Amino acid sequence: MKIAVCVKEVPDTTAPRRVDPETLRLDRSGEATLNPGDTSAVEEALRLKEASANGEVVVVSMAPESALNSLRKALAMGADRALLVADEAAAGSDILPTSRVLAAVISREAPDLVLLGQQASDSDGALLWGALAERLEMPLVSQATSLTVEDGTATVRRQTEFGYDVIETPLPCVIAVSDAINEPRYPSLKGIMGARKKPQETLGLDALGIAPSAAGAAGSGTQVLSLDAPPSRGETTVIEDDGTAAEKLVEFLSEGKYL
């Protein structure tokens, strides 16, 4: 079974983030990392591969070339290959060009299964899979909390506003996993060493037959017009625990008459 996993590099999730007021785009100059939700998708792919006789896991991304650093984390976990579409013309892509480009690379690979993470921590979209499945003309299931594949059929349990659904779909299909579907493994030292030697291919848009005008901001259907400060949230006090936090919390709760 061949599995393509869509992964994204995002700004360090434990550091403050900002939008560049000039370009109105996210400032990506700081530390970057593999999107946390995508490690669950990689883990799920690895488990499926390990359960099947001859599986392959290919991680696929669209980002600047430097993102190979983050893709290597997926290789260190155990993915077999990385495929990155890196092209300046792709900068500023919204869901339209992102899905267009990823659908084009994924079609070339013809996988049995396409997996995505729960959401990108920078966009908070939790949307891409819908557009991708449409372009690939594949069935789609999102928010998967468990996934089994047997005899060319995927069975998924997923949460909605109304409880849990169990959905069955033939392969090939697109499945987006919840970040609670598994506990992603940490790359072993051997995995990290081996990752450098695994195939890592970088492609431009021309290799996919996508015109620059169909990518990036030019190929997008939306634009950011301006930025406003958020409405005031009222007062927020944040204290570091120096060993007396419990006492301070009791004081706060008692002042608020919660005790």
Next chain:
Amino acid sequence: MSTLVFVEHHDRAPQESALGVLGKAASLEGDVAAVVCGEHAREVAAELGRYGAQRVFAADAPALAAPLPQPRVDVITALIGEHGFDTVLLGSSVLAADIAAALAARLEAGLNYGLVDLRLDGDRLVGVQPILGDSAYANVGWTATPRLALFRSGVLEPRDVGGSADVINVSPSVHEWSQAARLLEQDRGESEGPSIEEADIIVAGGRGLGAPEHFSIVEDLAQALGGAVGATRAVVDAGWYPYSTQVGQTGKTVTPKLYVACGISGAIQHKVGMQNASVIVAINKDRNAPIFDYCDLGVVGDLHQIMPKLTELIRQRTSG
């Protein structure tokens, strides 16, 4: 403007968030239609005039019986083709998000998501999208039509305008591949015990607890405070705690006097379910966790150190 609003319903009840979107559409200029798909579509459609729809398309066919997105994309695409809607609005839900994204690709249409408001600046439509954990508000526009917008759940209140709508039955044709996914089973996760929606105090636990057995730390604190226990989707999906205690977009919306968030990052989908608590207290070891942006009192520290001590101190006070 000529607007189509997708209205999701379950067991004959239209979703609140979709009714709120319908009201928003009616407050802008132009004509407003709605589309309802699936079983009981006609019954639901007949009610939507009250919330601002002038026309409602009702599509009921076996392919639409299960709440799956792809057949609905076929229905909406056909309606846009026939009636030329320039704007399509949806209230956020798991189903609506999948529909919106697929529609964007099908129609090569611009999709703005997570909106909390929509307004006309002259004849330009502008959406308001909080970004980066609500730390900035982006004003967003469209460069490709139809303009698609997905609203954040729980922000637009339905408004009963007392109108009535023409209901138009449609019989959609659905692609073969749109029907490949099948719903096998639905489990409503019926609640056991008292509902957290009634509680004045909620102590909620997230993945920061580290293991399901550590939920006892949350239960102990809740008991000492006389409150109920809540949970995030991450721990519910992982099977650590029951679905009936989940707070957030796909769980419960709660408005207690006090909400204590323990080992919870404060993701936007959690926030929409608890941000209206009178007082929010957070314990998290990551100073940059989003929860610290909207709590009243935040403690940066290890919950395993802080919570048992806190419970003990409260017990001493309340028993003495």
